[in-house]
Amino acid sequence: MRIPHFRIKLFLFSFILLFQSSLNIIYSQNDSEKTKSISFKIKLKSDSEVKIKPAALKFNKHFAYSFTLDDGYRSAYLTAFPLLNGGKISNPNKNEWKVDQGGDGTTSKGLYYTDGFGNKIPFKLALAINGGSVRDMPENRGHLSWAEVKEMYNAGWDILNHGFHHATKHGTNYLTEVTENTTSIKQNLNFTMSHFVVPGGEGDEKYYLEYEKEALYNGNFSVASYYGVGPVFKVKSKVDLDKMITARTFVLSSKDTTGFKTMDRYLKTIDSIVKQAEPVWFNEFTHGTGNTNLWNLSMRFPDFKYYMTALAKKYGEKGNDSVWMAPWQEVYEYIWLRDRIKVDFKQKNKEVQVTIELPEIPETFRHKEISLNIGTSSKFEIESSKDLMIKDDGKTTHKQILIHLK
Structure with missing residues (x-):
């Protein structure tokens, strides 16, 4: 029996609608799986109006300063780490290259x-x-060991x-350089790096472009290179x-x-x-932080100590x-x-219901916290489920809430 042409068209049209409908259901399910929401209540002491928005920077700070030590030289552990984190700074210490990567031998209380939240x-x-440079021997090695890198990582330092x-x-x-380093750190420290810093040195013209390409293609979110945006970023929006x-x-x-003019x-x-x-947000780099200006691309420890201490006194806990x-x-x-x-x-008198929709967070993310800027003249308390980790300053300055995401 011959099927009329218009019935074939009608069948195809119905099939397409059914197929699209099933796709929409799949997409809706996938979207719901990727995003989730959290909620909590703010209990105010008065019914003054509340305004809530994500803080531009964590802890509602005005200025984020990021500083990176290139190449994994041991002076990072001998001098920079104890100065900032608190501890015994190394005495003068000559390494295998006859370079002094030590410090002044003092004990630091840390810089904060x-x-x-107190x-x-x-x-x-x-x-x-x-x-490829991380090793345990010789005793006077110039590079860090895996144990030293792990200790600094566990103290909150990031590894790039x-x-x-x-x-x-x-x-x-360039591909192997990027991926082998990722594998090496994963095998020895059990985490995946997600940001890349282009090595400096003699190379083909614009070799850094090859590093940039391979780093971004192989899972890194950002690359610090010779040229690019920054190093100062306005982060209000x-x-x-x-x-x-x-x-x-x-x-x-x-x-x-002779002094600290530089x-x-x-x-x-x-x-x-x-x-x-x-x-x-401002981002800077150096290489070594020992007593010798390593390769003339570093900070001598007296300079590093003066610099970091000055930052702490002016912008840290003891400053503003x-x-x-x-x-x-x-x-x-x-x-x-x-x-x-x-x-x-949504605010109703002295109670504010807060709901936050979260995106799907990449598996390689290490830091999963968000600060909320709270605009209210009233003191407050937080009411939430036990599995939601929240800090607030509702009883003191009542300006911020910090949420730790799992």
């Missing part, structure tokens, strides 16, 4: 800012390391990919973090060892950045407490999350 947090840096061998010369396999390539700037000691110039630059009305001294990865992940959450709140 506060979280706004807790001190030590200054934290990032390490850009080459897995710097290539497995720090290779830059003609013939470098949404920041374009997609496949971010940033310009890398360095803090270096000069040949003049460090004062760097500090003056920071002061001009901090004075901007809008909240900002405006700085969030955190590694590049931590600040990046905060801003990424801040720009993707949706905050909704």
Whole structure:
């Protein structure tokens, strides 16, 4: 029997509608699986109006400062880590290269800012390391050991990919440099790096472009390179973090060892950045922090100590407490999350119901916290489920809420 042409068209049209409908159901289910929401209540002491929005920076700070030590030199553990975190700074210590990577032998109480909830947090840096250089021997080695890297990581320092061998010369396999370093850190420290720092050195013209391409293609969210955006970012509104390539700037000691004029110039630059009305994020680098200016690309320890101590006195706990001294990865992940959450709140007299829609957070993210800026003249308390970790300053300054996400 011959089927009329119009019936064939009708059948096909019905099939397409049914197929599209089933796809919409699948997409809706997938979307609901990827996003989730959390909620809690704010109990006010008065019925004054409340305004709630994500804070530009964690802890509602005005200034985020990220500082990275390139190449994984041991001076990071011998001097920088104990100075900032608190502990015994190494005595002068000559390594296998006859270079002094030690410090002044003093004991540091640590350098801190506060979280706004009455807790001190030590200054934290990032390490850009080459897995091929990390080793336990010799005793006077120039590079970090796995145990030292792990201790700093556990203290909140972030680890960035710097290539497995720090290779830059003609013939470098850029893909292998990126992926082998990722594998090395995963095998030895059990986490996956997600940000890349291009190694500096002699190489083919614009070799850094190859590193940028391979790093972004193989799962890194950002790359610090020779040229790019930044290093100062205004963060009041949404920041374009997609496949971010940033310009890398360095803090270096000069040949003049009679004072701290060079460090004062760097500090003056920071002061001009901090004075901007809008909240900002600033990112800088150096190499070694021992007594010798390693490769003339480093900070001598007296300069490093003077510089970091000056920052702490002016912007940290003992100063105006405006700085969030955190590694590049931590600040990046905060801003990424801040720009993707949706905050909704409904107030009825002294009770505020807050609902936050969360995005799907990448598995490699280490830091999953969000600060909310609370605008109210009233003191308050938080009512939430036991599995939601929330801090608030409702009984003191009543300006912020910090949420820890799982």
